[in-house]
Amino acid sequence: MEAAQTDDVLYAGELEIRPGDGLVLAAGRALTLSVREFGLLVALVRRAGRIVSRGELYTLVWGSELRDGDRSIDVYVHKLRAKLEAALPAWAFIHTHVGFGYRFAPEPSHVFHNSTTPR
Amino acid sequence: MEAAQTDDVLYAGELEIRPGDGLVLAAGRALTLSVREFGLLVALVRRAGRIVSRGELYTLVWGSELRDGDRSIDVYVHKLRAKLEAALPAWAFIHTHVGFGYRFAPEPSHVFHNSTTPR
DNA sequence: CGCAGACGTTCACAGGTCCTTCACAAGGGG
DNA sequence: CCCCTTGTGAAGGACCTGTGAACGTCTGCG
Numbered sequence: 480m481e482a483a484q485t486d487d488v489l490y491a492g493e494l495e496i497r498p499g500d501g502l503v504l505a506a507g508r509a510l511t512l513s514v515r516e517f518g519l520l521v522a523l524v525r526r527a528g529r530i531v532s533r534g535e536l537y538t539l540v541w542g543s544e545l546r547d548g549d550r551s552i553d554v555y556v557h558k559l560r561a562k563l564e565a566a567l568p569a570w571a572f573i574h575t576h577v578g579f580g581y582r583f584a585p586e587p588s589h590v591f592h593n594s595t596t597p598r
Numbered sequence: 599m600e601a602a603q604t605d606d607v608l609y610a611g612e613l614e615i616r617p618g619d620g621l622v623l624a625a626g627r628a629l630t631l632s633v634r635e636f637g638l639l640v641a642l643v644r645r646a647g648r649i650v651s652r653g654e655l656y657t658l659v660w661g662s663e664l665r666d667g668d669r670s671i672d673v674y675v676h677k678l679r680a681k682l683e684a685a686l687p688a689w690a691f692i693h694t695h696v697g698f699g700y701r702f703a704p705e706p707s708h709v710f711h712n713s714t715t716p717r
Numbered sequence: 718c719g720c721a722g723a724c725g726t727t728c729a730c731a732g733g734t735c736c737t738t739c740a741c742a743a744g745g746g747g
Numbered sequence: 748c749c750c751c752t753t754g755t756g757a758a759g760g761a762c763c764t765g766t767g768a769a770c771g772t773c774t775g776c777g
Contacts, residue, residue, distance in 0.1 A: 513723080513725080515724080529616075529619045529621060530619045548727095550726090550727075550764090551725080551727085553764060553766090575765090577632065577633075577735075577762095578735080579620040582621070582628065632734075632735055635735095667738095668737085668738090669738075669753090670737065672753060672754070673736085673754095675753095676756095694753070694754090696744085697745095697751095719776105721774100721775095721776090722774090723775105724771105724774105725771095725772085726770085726772100727768105728770100729766100730767095731764100731766080732763105732765070733764075733765085734763070735762075736760095738758085739756105739757085739758080740757090741754105742753105742754080743753080743754070744753070744754085745750100745751090745753095746749100746750090747748105747750090747751105
């Protein structure tokens with residue numbers, strides 16, 4: 480089960496996640512995530528560095544089989560990305576592998592820092 | 599079947615391949631491969647050092663018989679080479695054996711080191 | 718009871734990526 | 748040289764993912 484370990488703390492870059500408390504800190508500041516968003520994040524972080532299929536994510540977080548045509552995963556990945564980016568714009572955490580699934584890994588986002596705009 | 603073993607990890611030079619996860623690491627960094635590209639790479643690496651015919655590759659990855667005139671293999675070998683070279687310019691992995699097929703083996707590429715062009 | 722806000726699910730459309738097929742260039746032998 | 752094989756870039760349609768919004772549910776509260 481996913482919620483088994485309740486005491487551990489997960490770290491990923493500037494993120495600190497306490498599955499037992501339902502708490503996520505981004506650079507020390509608490510994020511406000513819904514139950515689904517939080518479950519999805521925990522599932523991804525616990526498998527950081529590996530590609531996780533939609534089906535596996537759905538089973539882990541929703542607790543049942545992903546039905547054909549269900550886009551819930553996509554929608555929640557989107558919501559999670561939005562909140563993570565709002566908190567830590569310099570980092571990209573959730574990477575899409577078309578045809579395979581999603582991979583969690585803190586990587587610098589390809590954002591240009593305004594100052595000296597190269598030609 | 600090709601995807602049978604799901605737990606093993608293949609190594610080839612700076613490459614690390616996890617067939618079960620659909621993941622390839624080049625010098626530790628994740629590559630983004632399509633399903634076909636990934637399947638082709640796995641098929642080649644599993645037969646590293648040997649020459650594999652187009653027909654065999656097609657059967658392994660596409661799951662059907664290679665039709666006469668089909669150039670898919672060539673095209674995907676090209677795409678794979680491009681991504682591998684982008685990630686590891688110093689190495690050549692896929693070698694052509696005209697009339698026979700392709701052979702996978704990490705060999706130093708004939709790239710000239712920095713600026714000062716020899717001669 | 719009636720309402721407002723947060724959530725989760727489902728849609729519809731937009732945007733991207735992937736796979737196949739062509740056409741032409743380049744290579745390799747005979 | 749000529750012919751067959753392989754390399755390469757591009758075009759088109761199929762398929763996959765991103766995204767904003769509509770809906771229905773549930774909950775706390777006046």
